[in-house]
Amino acid sequence: MSIEIHPAVASCLRGFEVPDRLGFGTVMAPVMFRARCQDGCWSTGELVPYGPLALDPAAKVLHYAQSCFEGMKAYRTRDGGVSLFRPERNAARMAHSAERLCMPPVPESLFMEGVRTVTAYCANLVPASSGESLYLRPFLLGTQPDLSVSASASYEFYVIASPSEAYHAGNMRLWVEREDSRAAVGGTGDSKVGGNYAASLLSIARLKKRGYDQSLWLNPGNRRTVDELSGMNFFAVIDGELHTPALSGSILEGVTRDSLITLARELGYTVRELDIDIEELLARVRDGSCSEAFACGTAAIVSPISVLGDDNGEYLLSSVPGPVAVCLREALLDIQEGRAEDRFGWMRPVEVVDINDQ
Numbered sequence: 001m002s003i004e005i006h007p008a009v010a011s012c013l014r015g016f017e018v019p020d021r022l023g024f025g026t027v028m029a030p031v032m033f034r035a036r037c038q039d040g041c042w043s044t045g046e047l048v049p050y051g052p053l054a055l056d057p058a059a060k061v062l063h064y065a066q067s068c069f070e071g072m073k074a075y076r077t078r079d080g081g082v083s084l085f086r087p088e089r090n091a092a093r094m095a096h097s098a099e100r101l102c103m104p105p106v107p108e109s110l111f112m113e114g115v116r117t118v119t120a121y122c123a124n125l126v127p128a129s130s131g132e133s134l135y136l137r138p139f140l141l142g143t144q145p146d147l148s149v150s151a152s153a154s155y156e157f158y159v160i161a162s163p164s165e166a167y168h169a170g171n172m173r174l175w176v177e178r179e180d181s182r183a184a185v186g187g188t189g190d191s192k193v194g195g196n197y198a199a200s201l202l203s204i205a206r207l208k209k210r211g212y213d214q215s216l217w218l219n220p221g222n223r224r225t226v227d228e229l230s231g232m233n234f235f236a237v238i239d240g241e242l243h244t245p246a247l248s249g250s251i252l253e254g255v256t257r258d259s260l261i262t263l264a265r266e267l268g269y270t271v272r273e274l275d276i277d278i279e280e281l282l283a284r285v286r287d288g289s290c291s292e293a294f295a296c297g298t299a300a301i302v303s304p305i306s307v308l309g310d311d312n313g314e315y316l317l318s319s320v321p322g323p324v325a326v327c328l329r330e331a332l333l334d335i336q337e338g339r340a341e342d343r344f345g346w347m348r349p350v351e352v353v354d355i356n357d358q
């Protein structure tokens, strides 16, 4: 597959200075990848200067939410190189999300070309401190300017990038959300779509007023078993075993979740994917047999949970951060940052482009 590099890309990159303070997802790399799809036919990919999109106000994405996205990272490894972490998983998940919303999946080769090209050209922007990375945000949207309710005939795929610190979620206080649902089984709960996030915001705004940080979403069908957080999967250590909710149809299958399950088993933990009844979980936290809980995702990696709260009061985790969370976070980062052998074949080194040769 060929790719077009816009003539201004090299000067955009040369003129860009990475600020001292990065934060998460606020500093944007000065270039982005773009490809278009018309009637099922994909264009050649292009690397172009970062800038606003031109969308017709009637574009279907703005009215009927035909859009999905991914979140992934390029890491600076110990040998000075740059690597992507399990990007094929993100390509496959984005194809799944796209199909759910009746959008043409981005072919894996085009997806990989997009994330590799942005990473290759932005290699100098990949920060080197542990926990920092180049956060990549691929997204796909339906652009046909037409208010009829039907799938768009035209789409645009972008990859933007942001040199970032780890997303600091801190020791999180979770509110057990018993009223609203984030997403439905049979709906878009297992797809990475913006609408799921939009549906989570009111709950988060309410619980912030009560002094909490994040919602703990229950299964929308039974309102009894734990699903996940708005953008992170959930784990609890119960009687020394690692428990995480089985994929219920309304849980987004995290790449971090899968990686931690693999690492935990390698480290000798018993890992169970099962239904976690919220009342039983709260009782286990209260009697101490649930010693720690944490959330995980690409952005925040592993985030310890300090408190679960509901109308009956607060349930305090005894160990924050707990030893299992600390150990798994380290084991994952050791692979991602090249300190440990890539024994599961997860890392995809990227051949860097020197913009001064352009």
Ligand SMILES: *Cc1c(COP(=O)(O)O)cnc(C)c1O
Binding pocket: 071, 192, 228, 229, 230, 231, 232, 233, 252, 253, 254, 255, 256, 257, 296, 297, 298, 299
């Ligand atoms: C992205 C996301 C996650 C985490 O997935 P990772 O692949 O580990 O980053 C978890 N839950 C939801 C709802 C998400 O959107």
